[in-house]
Amino acid sequence: TQLLEQSPQFLSIQEGENLTVYCNSSSVFSSLQWYRQEPGEGPVLLVTVVTGGEVKKLKRLTFQFGDARKDSSLHITAAQPGDTGLYLCAGSTGTASKLTFGTGTRLQVML
Amino acid sequence: DAGITQSPRHKVTETGTPVTLRCHQTENHRYMYWYRQDPGHGLRLIHYSYGVKDTDKGEVSDGYSVSRSKTEDFLLTLESATSSQTSVYFCAGKDRNTDTQYFGPGTRLTVL
Numbered sequence: 001t002q003l004l005e006q007s008p009q010f011l012s013i014q015e016g017e018n019l020t021v022y023c024n025s026s027s028v029f030s031s032l033q034w035y036r037q038e039p040g041e042g043p044v045l046l047v048t049v050v051t052g053g054e055v056k057k058l059k060r061l062t063f064q065f066g067d068a069r070k071d072s073s074l075h076i077t078a079a080q081p082g083d084t085g086l087y088l089c090a091g092s093t094g095t096a097s098k099l100t101f102g103t104g105t106r107l108q109v110m111l
Numbered sequence: 112d113a114g115i116t117q118s119p120r121h122k123v124t125e126t127g128t129p130v131t132l133r134c135h136q137t138e139n140h141r142y143m144y145w146y147r148q149d150p151g152h153g154l155r156l157i158h159y160s161y162g163v164k165d166t167d168k169g170e171v172s173d174g175y176s177v178s179r180s181k182t183e184d185f186l187l188t189l190e191s192a193t194s195s196q197t198s199v200y201f202c203a204g205k206d207r208n209t210d211t212q213y214f215g216p217g218t219r220l221t222v223l
Binding site (some may be wrong): 035048050090092097099103 | 213215
């Protein structure tokens, strides 16, 4: 069974601070996706990274895929209360693109 | 993703009863998936489908079956619900050109 370890599990910070969430595995993935989930809703895709070493930016969010395609990070600059939520990473493998999810990072950004 | 809907959104049932959850998509996804989400475990794959009448097991398939009689609909059935199947269930569809999966809003199932 493939495992994706996500850290930290919980993060409570003040508005304006920077943070990084890590997603690590011993397995190689064909792509890695980051989702954000609000209470009572399904995960919403933030980004998909495909190429080893790839960096993608989405406003204040920066996503990086490791060179070996085994790990990824999400960096948020100047966090805002609207960033509060559960962040999930998921690695894709196989022709069916089955996803293996990390257990998530619950972020709370306080005023 | 507005293209994927799930019904019901909430259900309470008793141990031993059969339960069917429905997923409907309007995006012509070939691949569709059922996941369950539990505290401490994240989302885990139950079953998936790679076309009409083509399905396969995921990581936690015991106690579940699926059916896909047409592209738009993917059903998840609990033949005899148990308390361990209390969970939030999500359906997802995969974009035809990428690995990206898009999720429905979820069904919260409680088995008493």
